[in-house]
Amino acid sequence: MRVALFLTCVNDTLYPDTGRAVVALLSRLGVDVDFPMGQTCCGQAHYNTGYRHEAEPLARHFADVFRGYDAIVTPSGSCGAMVRELYPRMGERARAEGRGDSLAAALAPVVHRTYELTEFLVDVLGVTDVGACYPHRVTYHPTCHGLRGLGLGDRPRRLLEAVRGLELVELPGADECCGFGGTFALKNAEVSAAMGADKVRNAESTGAEVLCAADNSCLMHIGGTMSRLRTGMRPVHIAEILASTQEEAAA
Amino acid sequence: MSGTFVGMPAFPVAAREAVHDATLRGNLRHATHTIRAKRARAVGELSDWARLREAGRRIKDHTLRHLDRYLVQLEESVTAAGGTVHWAADAAEANRIVTALVKATGESEVVKVKSMATQEIGLNEALEAEGVRAYETDLAELIVQLGKDRPSHILVPAIHRNRGEIRDVFVREMGAWGRPAPEGLTDAPAELAEAARLHLREKFLRAKVGVCGANFMVAETGTLVVVESEGNGRMCLTLPETLIAVAGIEKVVPSWRDLEVFLQTLPRSSTAERMNPYTSTWTGTADEDGPRAFHLVLLDNGRTDALADRVGRQALRCIRCSACLNVCPVYERAGGHAYGSVYPGPIGAVLSPQLRGTASEIDASLPYASSLCGACYEVCPVAIDIPEVLVHLRERVAQGGPAVREGNRVVLRPARGHAAERAAMRAAGWVFARPRALRAGQRLASRTRRLHPRTLPGPGRAWSGARDLPAVPVEPFRDWWQRTRGGKDGGR
Structure with missing residues (x-):
């Protein structure tokens, strides 16, 4: 299984420790995780602020970068929801505006392969005890x-x-x-x-x-x-x- | 506080006052949390809640899709049953119709059943201007009217008032409107209710004209339905000689069978009751019983414009239960008045900018009055995806685009005040399309990290006024990745 880490722009820039933790955790569980260097931003801030058209190239870029992976794992509920819930909606909206299926088709391959970290652990890897210790x-x-x-x-x-x-x-x-x-x-x-x-x-x-x-x-x-x-x-x-x-x- | 919402400032400005009003925050917190928990229990009792919700959504969507047909059918049914139907394109026309109908009776006062549609069009003020006094008979509406206040909630318009404040309003104002408050009135709920009962009773017995709204209108029989819990509605609907109903065109449902769904979902969603206490239904007029004249004013006032919007039209499914207000964390802190409309809270934030357009400061700011947390969508008994409509309306405000206003297709220009945001979004888009540019920016931020202030000047105070800034790390993740596992990825 080819697994990609979609870290998100916020984590990449401000919270690299979270990224390192995901890599350490998944490696410990035997998952060889890749970090595609082309990744930037899923477009959530643009979309939710009312700039859907500006979010479209970012979504296409995301799909380009992560195409070919079997699972795309992200330590962010909101960016995960952006890809899973709102990418299909962006495709529908483009279609309704008479712009055809091209956006929907471009985004479709990544939508169902994107998992929030805890989903990936529990649903895909089937683990709840990840062998962690945190005495707090x-x-x-x-x-x-x-x-x-x-x-x-x-x-x-x-x-x-x-x-x-x-x-x-x-x-x-x-x-x-x-x-x-x-x-x-x-x-x-x-x-x-x-x-x-x-x-x-x-x-x-x-x-x-x-x-x-x-x-x-x-x-x-x-x-x-x-x-x-x-x-x-x-x-x-x-x-x-x-x-x-x-x-x-x-x- | 004035009785109208005209000239309201933008939501953030209006909300500021409420956020810092400790009494108001306390009143709202107590009231919304109480009803929130009760609703959850009432809804949790039904094993088929999800199916009822879906059925309600479908009935409304079907009716809205064929609204032309059902409205004509309703008009025929109401007329056949002895009522008269009037069509009002906007608030001014509806007010003219109602005022003329009241004046034709020779009366100078009317009693009112709680009605959102008449609040929306400002009927009381329009009647007042023509020398007709309208008496609100719903307890909370009475409190608002006596206090020269504005409603702040759809179901409990005086939710921003506590018992002590209500007592003071009763003692101070009741005498000017009719029977004064009893001597030595305290803030005990039973005493307050009794004071209202005595005050209102003389109005019910005297009034010759009643004005109401409708929760539902059944097209097949021409039956109107009013759902209330105090019994004042029943009084107003049965005692006067003339009854005038004002209802939005989206209140029609095809048949009695459809009511079955909503009479389960509405009470549980709004008052957390299993069954509604007073459900009045009437069909036209009947000899020797109830009003001798019945008029129905069907109100558009922006609804057809909203119906033309693929995404926004779902807001017309709303059955005014106010569950979304009661769970909304923004409503809880900002209060209802900040929304500048008789429709506050999440549903107001998607209804007002559609019914009134996005030209005013308040209407252009409402789509942003939400953190998009989704609690409203979760509780909505007709599954209005409020966050989806909010984002759609943000797009309309920020970018303009095609819309329908007063029945005409128009292309809206972007609202003012979004130029800097637009430029920032475009700049961010440019950077995010170029991983190298992003990396350069991240590195610059990391290298200068010791120079970063803990608080920001100017517009940045919006963040750092209440929150410390996060520290920028020594290096972004991608640098660490490349340094420690470098070359593995091939630079994709």
Whole structure:
């Protein structure tokens, strides 16, 4: 099986540790993962801000770069949802605008081969115990596009529950949006910040040291709020927890 | 606070005040979380909820596709049953029709059943201008009317008020409108309800004209349906001699069989009730029973324009349950008034810019009043994909394009104020089409990382006003990949 890592532009630029964690985790599970250097951005920000036509070349580029892989794995619920949910919609829309099937046909091969990381682990590799050790108190925030878009369900929870040393505590109001929402965070900064502050207060109330999620964009917003509010909690991507092993934990 | 939404500022500006109003935040948080949990329980009881939802979606889509046919059928049925049907292209025409009908009776006051359509067209204000006083009889609408306030929720328009505030409004204002509030009124719910009951009773018994909306209109029989939970509606629908209904054209359903679906999904979605307490249905007029004259005003007011939009038309499925408001994290913090319309919350953010167009500041800002979290779509009993419509409307605002306005095909120009964003999106698109350019940018960011401020000036304050910036790493992932596993990929 040829497996590609679709890291996302945000992770590539700002969160390389998450990328390294995915590579370490998948290698440990016997998956030889490739990072196609041509990858850039899936076009989600363009699409969701109302620039669908500008997102189309990015989607075509994505399909070009990742064509030929059997599985495309991404540590981002929202970018995963972009490819799986919105690429087909972009194709339909182009067709409705009288531009034929070319976009839909170009994107089709990558749509069903794209998996969010926890889906890939649980559904494709069939593992929930990835042999990780992370001796910390952790609360899990299911991000909106993972929860309601991709329907990740309890996959992340099952993976976390199998991590040795990890104490998983329930996050009150877990399924409520953290308030990031891409350009929403800038266009409606006050409401976004209020949502973020409520999310952080809920996280603090659990007594956890770490808030874990499967999307660094949301964690950037939550983490930025945590440090501004001087909470002492830290945001950690689920890949980094699942990649942790006994040796590192001891160190 | 004024009674109209004219000249509202953009959503973010209007929301700012609400975000910092601790009382309002508390009222909204308590109310929305309570009803949210109740709805989830009520819906969870039904094993066939997903199928009911799908059935509701299909009935509405079918009806909307054949709306011309069903509206004519409805007109024939209503006329045959002794009613009179009027067609109103817009709010002004609907107001003219209703005002003329009321004046023809010689009356100068009307009692009203809670109705979104009459709120939408500003009927009370139009009647007032012609010397006709309209009395709202729904408890929450009464609170809003007495308080010279504006509705902030579809189902519970006074959701932004707590008991103490309501008591104060009753004590201060009831006397000017009729029977004053009882001496020593407290904020106990039973006392407040009793005060409203006494105040309203004299209105019901005196009124000769009733004005209502309709939750559903059955084409095959010409039957109108009003769903309410206080009984005030039943009073207004049966006691007056003349009854005037104003309803959006999308409220028609083909047959009674179709009602079966919505009378299950609407109460559970809106008030979390298994069965609606007062469901009134009437067909034209009947001798010796109920109103002797019945008029139905069918309102377009932008609906046909919305119907012409492939993506946006799904908003016309809405049955006004307000489940989307109750789960919306943005509504919970911004409150209903920030949406600048009688339709607040997620559904308002997709309805208002379609019914009114995107020319005003508030309407152009509404499609962005969402984090696209999808909670609204998840609870919608007719499966309106609100995030999809929001993104579609963002496209219309940012890029312009073809649309239908007042029945005419037009090509909209992009809204003002999006030039910088457009340039940024184009620049980002250029970079993302060129992996080397992206890499150069990443490296530049990494090399200058020690110089990066923790907060940003100017527009960047939108981020760093409340959040610290993430630290830029020493090297982007792709550099690490190439350094440690370099050459393996061949530079694809």
